[in-house]
Structure formats: C-alpha cells, structure tokens
Amino acid sequence: MGKTVFLDREECIGCGMCQDICPEVFELDEEGKARVIKPQGGPEDLVEQAIDACPVSCIAFKE
Ligand code: SF4
Numbered sequence: 647m648g649k650t651v652f653l654d655r656e657e658c659i660g661c662g663m664c665q666d667i668c669p670e671v672f673e674l675d676e677e678g679k680a681r682v683i684k685p686q687g688g689p690e691d692l693v694e695q696a697i698d699a700c701p702v703s704c705i706a707f708k709e
Contacts, residue, residue: 649707651682651693657704667699668692 651671653664658679664672665680671688672680690707697705 647709648686649690649709650685651688652685652706652708653680653682654704654706655679655681657702659702661701663699663701664696664705667696672696 653672660674660678660680662674662680665674668689671682671684671693673683675681693705693707697703697707
C-alpha cells in the first residue's frame with residue numbers, strides 16, 4: 647500500500663496553498679479549511695510541495 651495523506655484540520659488556517667499546489671488531493675471546504683479528497687494515489691511530488699508550503703505544517707504523508 648502506498649503512502650497516505652493526513653491533515654490536521656484543528657491546525658489548518660485555510661490559506662489555500664495546498665489546494666493551489668495540488669487540487670487533486672486538497673480542497674478548501676465550506677468551513678474554509680482544507681480537507682483531503684484523495685488520501686492515496688495522488689501525485690507524490692505535489693503532495694510533498696504542499697507539505698513544504700503549508701505555513702502551519704499540518705499536513706503529513708505516511709506509510
Ligand atoms: S496549506 Fe496548510 S494551512 Fe494552508 S489550507 Fe492547506 S492545510 Fe491549511
């Protein structure tokens with residue numbers, strides 16, 4: 647099984663960077679916070695970029 651994307655919504659400040667970088671995996675919802683819409687099988691390089699860009703480091707990518 648591949649890696650899975652996790653996101654701590656308590657920490658998310660809704661900046662939208664993750665969605666801008668990788669809309670296939672991340673989406674801002676009606677609460678203005680990001681959620682993971684594709685936890686597995688998305689483009690790993692873009693998930694890594696989103697992790698690096700997140701200002702509160704609330705995204706993780708684990709086996
Ligand atoms: S980059 Fe981080 S803080 Fe910004 S919307 Fe995505 S998860 Fe939330």
